[in-house]
Amino acid sequence: MPKAEGKIFTFEGKDKIRADFLEAVPFDGPEEYIKIETDEFSAVCPFSGLPDIAKVTIEYYPEGGKIVELKSLKYYFISFRNVGVYQEEATKIVYEDLKKLLETNRIKVTMIYNIRGGILTTTSIGSLDK
Template sequence: MPKAEGKTFSFLGEDAIETGILETIDFHNKEREFVRYETDEFSAVCPFSGLPDIGKVTIEYIPSDKIIELKSLKYYFVSFRNVGIYQEKATQRIFDDLFELLKPIWMKITVVYKTRGGIDATTIIEKGER
């Protein structure tokens, strides 16, 4: 792997992401309800330079029998703050953690990252039947 030029910053590994902090709420609805959560306060760091990657996360899903407890979701996102993880991998990690926890009928995670180096990045993962 090439080395970053100039100053680099230290960062934590992916094991610092606190998946155990996520909580669910039982949810039983006779209709297929569409749920969307958004935050523009997501941040992690580039594992190449240690510089921050900041993005807007949109979580969309159709619950099966549980929904995410929002305070625990906020704490989960905060646990990424000092983790060195590529943008695409961060989206995959969020998707995998939430899909495993909620087992929704359908889920889509979109992360729109702030421009870095003149390049805009959007990552999207979707699974299930909408």
């Protein structure tokens, strides 16, 4: 755990990420392009204990006949708030959870993290190609 002047910063483990919050809604439109964006994603750097805040872009085609219910997505993102997870891994977790929920291979998740220490990090996984 990170320390500063005798204080210990604590955070939750990845087991606190609530993929079970995600809900899908039936949708018939496998060729419709869907793009969801929010700048309200946050988790905790497990190295420093500092918050990692990101803009998330989710792009997908609902090949599996489902779309993600947006309020459930918001609660899912909130479950990351006190979790210690590296930026790259957070992106991978979101991608894998949504890919499984939506049953589509045409999905891409991109996270652009706020600059910290002069470093801008963008992580991206997935593809929209057939």
